[in-house]
Amino acid sequence: MRTFRLVIACPDRVGIVAKVSNLLATYNGWITEASHHSDLDNGWFFMRHEIRADSLPFDLEGFRHAFAPIAREFGMRWQVYDSAVKKRVVLMASRESHCLADLLHRWHSGELYCEIPCVISNHDDLRSMVEWHGIPYHHVPVDPQDKTPAFAEVSRLIAEHQADCVVLARYMQILPPTLCQDYAGRVINIHHSFLPSFAGAKPYHQAAKRGVKLIGATCHYVTEELDAGPIIEQDVARVTHRQQAEDMVRIGKDVERRVLARGLRYHLEDRVLVHDNKTVVFD
Amino acid sequence: MRTFRLVIACPDRVGIVAKVSNLLATYNGWITEASHHSDLDNGWFFMRHEIRADSLPFDLEGFRHAFAPIAREFGMRWQVYDSAVKKRVVLMASRESHCLADLLHRWHSGELYCEIPCVISNHDDLRSMVEWHGIPYHHVPVDPQDKTPAFAEVSRLIAEHQADCVVLARYMQILPPTLCQDYAGRVINIHHSFLPSFAGAKPYHQAAKRGVKLIGATCHYVTEELDAGPIIEQDVARVTHRQQAEDMVRIGKDVERRVLARGLRYHLEDRVLVHDNKTVVFD
Amino acid sequence: MRTFRLVIACPDRVGIVAKVSNLLATYNGWITEASHHSDLDNGWFFMRHEIRADSLPFDLEGFRHAFAPIAREFGMRWQVYDSAVKKRVVLMASRESHCLADLLHRWHSGELYCEIPCVISNHDDLRSMVEWHGIPYHHVPVDPQDKTPAFAEVSRLIAEHQADCVVLARYMQILPPTLCQDYAGRVINIHHSFLPSFAGAKPYHQAAKRGVKLIGATCHYVTEELDAGPIIEQDVARVTHRQQAEDMVRIGKDVERRVLARGLRYHLEDRVLVHDNKTVVFD
Amino acid sequence: MRTFRLVIACPDRVGIVAKVSNLLATYNGWITEASHHSDLDNGWFFMRHEIRADSLPFDLEGFRHAFAPIAREFGMRWQVYDSAVKKRVVLMASRESHCLADLLHRWHSGELYCEIPCVISNHDDLRSMVEWHGIPYHHVPVDPQDKTPAFAEVSRLIAEHQADCVVLARYMQILPPTLCQDYAGRVINIHHSFLPSFAGAKPYHQAAKRGVKLIGATCHYVTEELDAGPIIEQDVARVTHRQQAEDMVRIGKDVERRVLARGLRYHLEDRVLVHDNKTVVFD
Structure with a gap:
């Protein structure tokens, strides 16, 4: 309807x-x-x-x-x-496939109502999976010494594909401030911790070290401050002393997937309103 | 406000x-x-x-x-x-104290906004706890051979105390049809299973026998059909092979308490609308 | 290791x-x-x-x-x-892709340690997805008037592929008793309800009709009695009056996927012991 | 047994x-x-x-x-x-009654197997509730200008009552380092956030400000570093934009209660082993 x-x-x-x-x-x-x-x-x-x-x-x-x-x-x-106009969602990923594969499957099976004009990645690993879905794959390597050319190309691709929204499906690179500003409220990230705990790198290892009994994931809009943007959705999973960091990585993947998928669906259905760095989500 | x-x-x-x-x-x-x-x-x-x-x-x-x-x-x-008019809530209990003690504490600490004109029980065990809260306690024993006189007295007490609402806080007796009809939509029960599974007696033992991996509790309005009224709230807790029926009883108590307290709060705040034996809960 | x-x-x-x-x-x-x-x-x-x-x-x-x-x-x-010997897991599916796609991705990304010698389906819809993973796809239509030839072929394929284990990833057909017996404790099903509630057909519609506040999924070993085998794993998700049966289908898919994946992983790691129609799961 | x-x-x-x-x-x-x-x-x-x-x-x-x-x-x-020797547990509280009332009820109903030789509080508010349970109540006011005499008295009372364990049931005061050292691994605190997020004061207000979608509670052993000791148990509850800080306080109380009760039960049953500021909990 x-x-x-x-x-x-x-x-x-x-x-x-x-x-x-x-x-x-x-x-x-x-x-x-x-x-x-x-x-x-x-x-x-x-x-x-x-x-x-x-x-x-x-x-x-x-x-x-x-x-x-x-x-x-x-x-x-x-x-x-x-509601009939599909938003154009550019997906960005790195080497980890779980979030990307999940979103692609939801899109392919009709659960996620949007267009995916392309996938951009700093690695070439996931090309075949993406192309099987009939979606163009752009490999844009990021030179750690000088990231500027890569992000210029990323910006160009996002603009060229007329993205309404960009999803960082475990992209693992920090976007430059200009990109964050140009697409404020339209870049969605999945962070693999229950923010504000364990912002930054290797959150599961941080969690294992601290000995927490639940691990989580956070879907949020990207702002210039790392992992500090408005939170759209979060969830957790139980862990025990038996889980080492690598087990948490596996368990956490399931949480990341569903938190990102829920957050993105809220965004695509225009259910998320941002105010004062917080969200109202009319689910 | x-x-x-x-x-x-x-x-x-x-x-x-x-x-x-x-x-x-x-x-x-x-x-x-x-x-x-x-x-x-x-x-x-x-x-x-x-x-x-x-x-x-x-x-x-x-x-x-x-x-x-x-x-x-x-x-x-x-x-x-x-919102300033407190509903009058008659609590009914049997021997198990956990739900009753929880509701009394929430009331006493101001979390549950209502009046509790009295507690009615078929046993005398919980009198001291109730009376410490300054609430009258009516012991109405139920003769298994002839329950009519007991329920006549229960009906009289409910009427005398001008109850807006009756809460069966693990009362363990089945109310007669007339009482269900007279207070339709105003008698709240907590059943110690995730309905419709394990309706009737000894649900934790049924659950242990079936080997389920989650146990639950259900807060619902009482209708003439046992454990089949409109569901207000439900929740579950995880169990494993390590838990026998008696462990489930203990774990389940925590679920029962919070499910009943949530359901009752929704009712007291006029958040529950019943239609077609289902509820709309505007939480 | x-x-x-x-x-x-x-x-x-x-x-x-x-x-x-x-x-x-x-x-x-x-x-x-x-x-x-x-x-x-x-x-x-x-x-x-x-x-x-x-x-x-x-x-x-x-x-x-x-x-x-x-x-x-x-x-x-x-x-x-x-632990180094991979179990041979034959997957069976129908038209719904969510569980199958999830298992294939987990297998492809190395999370699920097993071999998948083939996928068997009563429809041809999911062939391309399966074959992209390099896995043979057998389309065995089931004639509702006479299912015997189809299940003879299914049995033959399972035997030919030397399956250690068969997973019904929303296969939607009831296996014949002989197959249940021959592979007792080795056929894993995902049922889209929190059993024992809503066994049989269209559980989400049953759930919507009853007005439950949580929906669930159950991973269990298949026995001759429908949806009554030993339960390996269960989980639930919250729903409200806003969710109609079709929303429950969508929400439930996420529960089904993770419950089936967890249950299968327990089985593959030899963590499940069956006794008296119940399981001990050493997770 | x-x-x-x-x-x-x-x-x-x-x-x-x-x-x-x-x-x-x-x-x-x-x-x-x-x-x-x-x-x-x-x-x-x-x-x-x-x-x-x-x-x-x-x-x-x-x-x-x-x-x-x-x-x-x-x-x-x-x-x-x-297992037949009851541990002696000194409870400490401030003005908030929810955790204390919960532990007292669990003790009184036989769920919590221990002795409670006394309750110590920096306020006199909860005396009547405690004394109804037949437990001595010690009111030890803490002078913000000089806390030394108060904690000398607290130490004396703990020693006099031969405590095996001290539970800070929302005591709201920071214990002096010597007390932390003397009872290392035997002082249990409930912190009203999902640590390490929102350590320190007013965690629910911090959580409301950050716009998190889940709030939590953490039961941990007290060490000299505030809210940084080994975590025994944690849990969370979902919140939305509709919940202001005061609603989170109410919702959080239920989480605090059950997390503290579970953590304490693990401790009383000798299920918690501490190593490297983390716990192994054999539940």
Whole structure:
């Protein structure tokens, strides 16, 4: 069922819901899903509606036109999306295949509703798997001495493929600040720890050393500060003294996969609103 | 913060949210929490709002008066509750203390917002614990040969204490059908299995026999059919071959406690809507 | 590190561990992992050792010869396995790809240590995915009017490929009793419910109808009685009123995948002992 | 069933299990539970046995005498405990009652097998609850300007009550280093975060600020370094954007309670071995 997804954030005050739902009712819009959140700490209001497209008398442009006055009145940051328009998601990976293979399978089986115009990797290992899915594979090696050319090429590829969103599926390289800024709120990373614990390198080894009894993974938007962006989704798995770091790596892969897949799905369905380095996720 | 809680269920159609939010906006009502659910399977719509009482120009009676026309127009089943009015919860228990002690502590420490006019038990074991909390304890023994007099007395006590809600905190007796009917949607039970598995007696022993790897507990409204009422909340805990039935009893107690406490809190905060023997829980 | 895995079940009595560990110490065997379980309910004892192969003066045959007298003395059911010998696992699937793709990826990336001599399916849909992995794909359609020829062919293929183990990765067909008997304790199924709830067909629809708050999956050995064999592993995921049956299908897939992968890994590492239709899993 | 619990840690080498189990078999000792762990990272071996006391021809002293030569031979750190001897556990609390009430109830209902000679608190709030359980309550106020006299008194009380173990059930004060040293491995704390995240003060507020999607609790042995001691047990609960810090406090209480209760039970049953600031927990 095709819907329009109206996503709003604005300072909270009386009458927002009434104005918005009035407008939708005026045009006979059939709401299939509605979510609201008033953040009492900072006085902001967040809202997401899904409205059946076939119940409305206009297209996305018409919707924007009709909605703009309300948005101005309440000082809204807002977007409206057409559920039928697939977002273009560029996947980036390194040598580890588990997250990439998982996303590709979800996409291939129709669970993940998006286009994947290409995969970019600093290694050539996963080419065959990607190409079997009919997706172009760009091998962009990163020279540790001078990463600038590689990231220039990465930026060019992302732009060329008109990415709406970039997913770092265990890419293992730190993106340059300009890329983080250009795609703020649109680059999704999976970090293999329960952040803020064990940010940075080799989190499973850090976890094994500290002797924690649960390990985790964190799906977050990338910001310039490493592993410190807004968290979209997290999960954990139990470990015991029997698990060494390499066992944690294996167990953690399952957590990484499902946390990244959930986080990406939330993003693709326009369920994630970012405010103050935190997320509202209307799942 | 005192709120009015407006809870609605009605056949889904266009314009419900607009009408309701318009009314609230007309009276300048400040919505602190709003939840909606369209059940696409059966075409019903469910809604819950919390509105700051001090933002509205009327009391609960005035609210009801103002809202009644809308309710009629849309054929709503609806209620509005004052968050400041404590529900009266009669607790029933048998010999096992864990659920009762947990609820009493949550009440005593202010976490559970309600009144507990009395505890009714078929045994006298837990009297001292209950009375330390300043709550009357009624010992109503149940004669297995003729349970009628006991349940007449139980019914009388529930009525006398003007219970809004009855909680079977491991009461271990089956309530008679008339009591189930008179308090439909207001008697909450905790069953010590992950229903529908292991309904009836000795669920942990059934679970041990079947060799399941997780045990659970289910908080549900009581209906005439045993362990078959609408489920409010469930949770599980992991077990292994090392746990015999008696270990499951111990591990399960923790699950029972938190599942019952969560379910009861949802009920007390008017977050549970029942339809077609299932619940919508706006948590 | 190559190990011998010694797996034992016998009536419990004093001196078993001493005898076994004495024997191992006599030959200077280096134990890397040891697990014991005394089932106090039925008086049985279960034990699993991993011993470094390079610490022992004999091969598997020599081990068996040395150990046989002890096994006789204590009436043991026992096996010793060489961790370096890959089990031959025949995968069976239908149209749904999620479990099959997951197992193939784990195998391909080296996480699942086994050989996969072939995949058998009653449909031809997944051929390309399987063949990309370099694994033969046998399409054996099942005629609903007469399943006998199909299962004769399935049996033939399993035998021809010398399967140590058969995995029903959402195969969706009920195996004939003879096959269940011939491969007792070696056919692993994933059922898409938290058994014993919702055995049989369409468990997610059953779950949606009952209004449960958690859905699950169960990995078990296949026996002649449908969905009633010894449970190896189970897990659950939370759902709410927002999830219809089709959402449960999607959410459940993630549970199915990881439950099947964990269950199969336990089996491949000889960690599962069956007794009285229940399992001891030395994880 | 009364058992002797033999707990051992030593450098790993061939023959340990054989020697120990031989000794037990020589005296006809009936092992009801046996756990082993070889830490391949650091080359240490850990072992715990429960042996039926009535199957052995000697008492604890006799056991120690018989076992001492083996312990010397292998350079073991070891202890043997009589399961019938209740450990003496001094509970310390502040104003928050949830952990204390939970432990008292578990003790009172027989789930927690120990003696509680007294409760020490820096406030007088929880006196009545404690005294209802028949347990002496010591109010030892802590002067923020000079904590020395208070902790002298605390030390005196712990010594006077011959504590085997001290539990900080949300005591909210930092113990002085000497007390940490004197009771190394015997002071158990519950920290209300998933360590190492959010050590120190107000962890739920730190968690709310960071926008994590799970909150947790950690039961650990107290060392001189704040919140950095060996972790015994951890668990988490899911939160969303809807939960403010105060909701996390409420949700977290349930996690704290069960994590502390599990951790303490492991300790009381001699299931926790500490090595290199990490724990082996034979659950």
